[in-house]
Amino acid sequence: MTDWFILLSDFLAGGVRSVAGLFLISRLLSAKKPDKKSMAAVLAGATAVSVIFSVTGLPDFYRLILETVLIIACASYFQETDKRMSLFVGIYYEIAVSFWQFLFAAWFGVIFRSPAFLDYETGNGQIAVWTVHLLLTVLVWYLFRPNISGKGAFRFVSVIAAAGILAVAVLSGQTVLVIAEDTLYMWTIQAVVLMMSVLVFNMNRQYEVEKELAKLKSEQAKLLERDYTTLNNAYAINAKLFHDFHNHIGVLRQLLIHGRTDEAVQYLDELQTPVQEMTDTVWTGDETADYLINSKAVTAGENGIEYQVQAEFPRHTNLKSADLCAILGNLLDNALEAAKQIPAPEQKFIRLTIRRINQMLVIKVENSFYTPPVKQDGMLKTSKAGNGLHGWGLKSAQTAAEKYDGMVQTSYVGNTFRTVATLSYQGIPAE
DSSP states (O other): OHHHHHHHHHHHHHHHHHHHHHHHHHHHTTOOOOOHHHHHHHHHHHHHHHHHHHHHOOOHHHHHHHHHHHHHHHHHHHSOOOHHHHHHHHHHHHHHHHHHHHHHHHHHHHHHTOGGGGOTTSHHHHHHHHHHHHHHHHHHHHHTSTTOOHHHHHHHHHHHHHHHHHHHHHHTTOOSSOOOHHHHHHHHHHHHHHHHHHHHHHHHHHHHHHHHHHHHHHHHHHHHHHHHHHHHHHHHHHHHHHHTHHHHHHHHHHHHHTTOHHHHHHHHHHHHGGGTTOOOOOSSSOHHHHHHHHHHHHHHHHTTOEEEEEEOOOSSBSOOHHHHHHHHHHHHHHHHHHHHTOSOGGGOEEEEEEEEETTEEEEEEEEEOSSOOEEETTEEEOOSTTOGGGGGHHHHHHHHHHTTTOEEEEEEETTEEEEEEEEEOOBOOOO
16 A cells, blocks of 8 residues: 555656646746646656656666656747756756755654654655645746746745755754765755856856847847938938039929920929938927838838827937837837738728827837737747848837836737837926
């Protein structure tokens, strides 16, 4: 009866341990949450591992290796996590579970003055095993709460690692329970290694964040350069026309004097062609932002997209033109890209709304779309072939909004996609 109980306990503990590992890896690596398929796969694998070890009687060290490989394989395949970091987290996760299982068994033995807790094949030993696994379940639930950020999860794991070092250090000084010195020494080394792994993981995460920011700034600069280049080209065309203004007036005067009205009209049409994208509509009072809005209106018209703008923009604020362009340009580019894909012309639309609410500026872009957006690792994934700069649009807009304690949020209902950017601004004296 006891053998069957231990065997069943091993099956259940392996399943809990594997599923919890899958959740922890996805949380620490900011990957998508495990779904039913991934949990079913990891549970099936954990069951297979338990059967293998119940039949062969191999040491627990090999169980640790197989479970680590199983968790990493499921996390990489189903959650699309980075294999290198999954391997790092998976290995130290299994070591940490074994470490805390020993600590609970040892401290239960000290408290109840019984070495039976150190033998996991007994009922007392199973109490220590399931205490750890129940706490592991609670830990996963805690880390996946909505108000726990990635940094908060890391701090919590750091506290657990530090507590492990303290617990094993105090354990080595007790005299109630006899524990071999080699065993205590091994687990003390493991506690230090776990603490170092937490520090290494944090350093790697900081490096990845800095690399991402550097790449984002580079791509944002390319996006801004693209819009400013277009604007400068338009201004250059206007400057050239103004420079040749007297020549054009002279030609028109001669045509009209000789009664060649049709030719004069045709000449005016030719002059208008290079600047037909430039309009006099003022939406915000910021020349760069207004040109951007107007140029996107022309692009929308060329693609048969209904384009509506409603703007209420505050004057004399600390909002910089470059940041406005980063937000407006990227949001409108994404909207245009989505609306172009709709086959029915009457369903194509883009609505831009700019409103100020007290000291808050709200920029809302609504557009129709054909293919539902896809989220990957909590971020919207572009459907544009090759991704390119388009994949950085929302990130660039988010970076610009964060300069003004703002954010960019996305949602969709039916066939309408909505992106809302909020920015806090301050008024500045007019020059």
